[in-house]
Amino acid sequence: NMADNEINLNTTVILERNSVLKAVKLVANKVIVFEKLRFKPDKAVGCNYGTVFKVTLTPQRSSPWCKRTIANGEMEITDQDLDSLDTNADDAQGKDNRSLVDTHGKSQTIKRENILEMKGEGATGEEIVKCLVENSSSFNEKTSFSQNKYLKKKKKKYLSYIRIQRPNSRLICQLYQEREPAKICNMRMETMSQILTAANIKHGCNVGVVETCSGVVLGSVLEKLGGKGCVVNLHNGESPPNLFAISHFNFPEPDSDKSDNDITMDTVSEQSNGCDKTKGDNDIKVSGKKRRENRLKHQQRAWGVLENKLLDAVVVVCKFHPTPILLCLLDLQLSRPFVVYSEHKEPLMELFVRLSISGSAINLQLTDTLTRQYQVLPERTHPHVMMSSGGGYLLTGLKITNS
Known part of the structure; x- marks a missing residue:
């Protein structure tokens, strides 16, 4: 068009x-x-x-x-x-x-x-x-x-x-990488592309996202969905973290409403332990009846996806320790991928061992991506002098049953 x-x-x-x-x-x-x-x-x-x-x-x-x-x-x-x-x-x-x-x-x-x-x-x-x-x-x-x-x-x-230029996930990730890399956990844009590829994000799938990257990861997932599918945004604490970057994507109103699928990690833990999942529904503090009804409808849909184990992928990109977060969200469909990003490899090594012992995942891979940029000019081709030394670490795998 x-x-x-x-x-x-x-x-x-x-x-x-x-x-x-x-x-x-x-x-x-x-x-x-x-x-x-x-x-x-x-x-x-x-x-x-x-x-x-x-x-x-x-x-x-x-x-x-x-x-x-x-x-x-x-x-x-x-x-x-x-x-x-x-x-x-x-x-x-x-x-x-x-x-x-x-x-x-x-x-x-x-x-x-x-x-x-x-x-x-x-x-x-x-x-x-x-x-x-x-x-x-x-x-x-x-x-x-x-x-x-x-x-x-x-x-x-x-x-x-x-x-x-038109905003997209590549430019927005590059923007944060150059201006405020700490807000996106020092993640580079090639790492973002690996996350979306390893998680097999595509049109119409259901994705669980835990991120503290100002909404860059959440916006990139929504962009890949293309307006069809469901994103369950899980967060720590009573209110979701800053998701300001989502406003840069110019999503239409129905897509931007998907960011209302916010559920706290504490409530997910209570559900997995057999507690009442509707505990947090009555604590929603929003102004306006219509906004409150829409938020409740989105949360009920998100709860249905989690309760019926309909997640097609789980993406974790946050500053917290990833082991308890992923183990809490590992009830996704069989043979479905999960991707965990961390600035440091030690937390991912611990998670790698836990998943290997539990037998709940296969094809586990812990990778480190080094992308070197080059200046390509006649008789002046050489690597860039100033560039980041690392782009973090990725742990990927597939969910299986241990029975």
Whole structure:
């Protein structure tokens, strides 16, 4: 559907600039601040996701407490490819660096004050970069690699191109990984893909989820279900943890209501011990009769899935010890998968031994994924210098009967 690929107001989008991501909600006539750019998103409405926009500065007023001019930008559609910003704008290439002399910054005659003055006059990023190259006494003496590196650095600083992308589990996981990795238990996006694959999450299945990752795992499971199926969100304590990331996925109302399938782990333990499962139903504190009825209906459906052992998969990604959590939820259908993630391998080793002794699972695998990113350029292919050392550990297996 072409309409689903259009950018609309009151929806969350992913902004990308210089490999930096940010999730924002588009509101009419509201200024967005992103990577030192200020602009209104109104002109992006109706365009397709993936469109690249150029933000042109339009100075409006001067701040009394700062010498710099506060400016709002105007968005313009451009055919610029963000991946080609490191191309060389000048054909002049030096052979080597033997003639370069350290001038302690004196090779560049354009100063910061001149650049601020050019910005105040409305100069574009291309004009500023061109001026910097023309006024650099050492640029033409650099090697081609040094020239490209210099141009790439200046273009990323002064060119104001942004791309608006549709939110998905990969981008949202990458966003949290770069900005707040502790909120998703330092999990990388390739680990997330392994979790969804090992748990065999597909359209129409019933999944039990225990997570403390701000809703990233829960939202990824809902995205894979495609609007059909059931997700039982289990949590510790009386109220569910922060699930703010679910709002980034732009789920329709029926799908977002599935997050009401919240059940506490204490109540599940009481049910497994033969206690009354309806104990927590009367303690629901919500405003509005309709909301209360919908929440109760969702919880009753979730209880039915647990009571009748209709779970097709169990996913545990949390900061707590996974052994008591998984043993409490292992009453799923036979030959169904379960996946447990932990930042450390010791808790998973203990769980591995418990499951092996009990004989309630087979095909147990404890894995550690190391993904190394590479820069691939002519004569400059090498691993990235700065990257995370580990992406956590996964324990996967299949449920069987021990009788």
